[in-house]
Amino acid sequence: MIGDANIVDFLLQFLGQFDGIDVIKAFSAIGAGTAMIAGVGPGIGQGFAAGKGAEAVGIRPDSQSDIIRTMLLGAAVAETTGIYGLIVALILLFANPFMG
Amino acid sequence: MEGPKIYGYLFGMPITQTLVNTWIIMVMILVVCAILTKNMQKRPGKAQVIAETIVTVMDGLVGQTMGKDKMKFAPWMLALIMFLAFANTAGIYGLRSPTADLNCTVGLALMTFFMTQFFGLKSKGLGGYLKGFLEPMPFLLPINIIGEFANPVSLSFRLFGNLLGGGIIMALLYSALAGLYFFPIVIPVPFHFYFDIFSGLLQSFIFTMLSMVFISGAMD
Numbered sequence: 001m002i003g004d005a006n007i008v009d010f011l012l013q014f015l016g017q018f019d020g021i022d023v024i025k026a027f028s029a030i031g032a033g034t035a036m037i038a039g040v041g042p043g044i045g046q047g048f049a050a051g052k053g054a055e056a057v058g059i060r061p062d063s064q065s066d067i068i069r070t071m072l073l074g075a076a077v078a079e080t081t082g083i084y085g086l087i088v089a090l091i092l093l094f095a096n097p098f099m100g
Numbered sequence: 101m102e103g104p105k106i107y108g109y110l111f112g113m114p115i116t117q118t119l120v121n122t123w124i125i126m127v128m129i130l131v132v133c134a135i136l137t138k139n140m141q142k143r144p145g146k147a148q149v150i151a152e153t154i155v156t157v158m159d160g161l162v163g164q165t166m167g168k169d170k171m172k173f174a175p176w177m178l179a180l181i182m183f184l185a186f187a188n189t190a191g192i193y194g195l196r197s198p199t200a201d202l203n204c205t206v207g208l209a210l211m212t213f214f215m216t217q218f219f220g221l222k223s224k225g226l227g228g229y230l231k232g233f234l235e236p237m238p239f240l241l242p243i244n245i246i247g248e249f250a251n252p253v254s255l256s257f258r259l260f261g262n263l264l265g266g267g268i269i270m271a272l273l274y275s276a277l278a279g280l281y282f283f284p285i286v287i288p289v290p291f292h293f294y295f296d297i298f299s300g301l302l303q304s305f306i307f308t309m310l311s312m313v314f315i316s317g318a319m320d
Contacts, residue, residue, distance in 0.1 A: 076306040076309075079258065087261050090268075
């Protein structure tokens with residue numbers, strides 16, 4: 001069946017036997033899962049910020065409150081990209097623009 | 101987690117759950133303020149000490165973050181953090197959090213955005229304000245303009261995404277627990293503690309801190 005035929009043609013033929021809405025739903029779920037890979041970046045960034053914060057508190061324990069405040073602010077800004085990924089995933093799951 | 105329900109229409113404007121919950125939270129804040137500031141004395145009682153502590157802590161935070169010359173923003177920032185603290189923790193007393201609706205967070209972020217632009221324009225003058233867009237290099241003008249508009253977007257989406265994500269995880273947890281024979285009351289408690297109390301208060305603090313940083317950064 002695959003033989004000399006193009007793999008893309010085979011895939012399109014395979015998908016063609018399903019209802020269009022079902023295909024859109026399936027790919028939206030895959031897309032939502034893929035969008036959450038964006039969570040890796042903020043995880044690394046926030047961990048780095050927390051590590052540096054712990055280091056700074058170790059060096060200067062007397063200015064702990066200032067360090068923690070600055071660290072939280074930086075961690076919040078680093079979180080933004082992850083939140084964008086979450087929003088994309090939520091839109092794909094709950095407010096899908098492709099399903100009318 | 102469902103979207104905010106629409107209860108009815110007033111002059112064609114939808115009265116949503118967000119709006120009603122915001123009114124409930126406004127009443128709660130008014131009641132708290134009335135209780136804490138009732139019968140103020142030169143020698144403070146217990147309630148007055150709490151109120152004075154809140155105001156002193158917020159004044160200190162504004163003074164440290166924005167500078168002593170911008171203390172006039174302290175009441176606004178305290179109002180903002182009070183509303184956000186009550187709204188973000190609304191999940192514990194069974195309301196749908198108003199800040200889990202993009203309309204509310206965009207409204208709050210636009211207030212910060214317009215305050216940033218207005219006070220930047222006022223303190224630097226028109227020339228200084230426009231020159232700020234050409235720094236450090238004139239060809240970075242488009243990047244600076246985009247960056248200016250990205251602030252309210254990231255502010256509002258951060259708050260909205262955190263609150264809605266927490267709400268969705270809580271809803272998933274409850275639907276998973278509902279399948280069990282006993283409904284365990286103990287399991288959701290740490291999740292409520294993290295998603296409603298810790299994350300909610302942290303996000304309200306961060307929103308207020310970022311507003312302060314943006315406004316004071318635009319002014320000097």
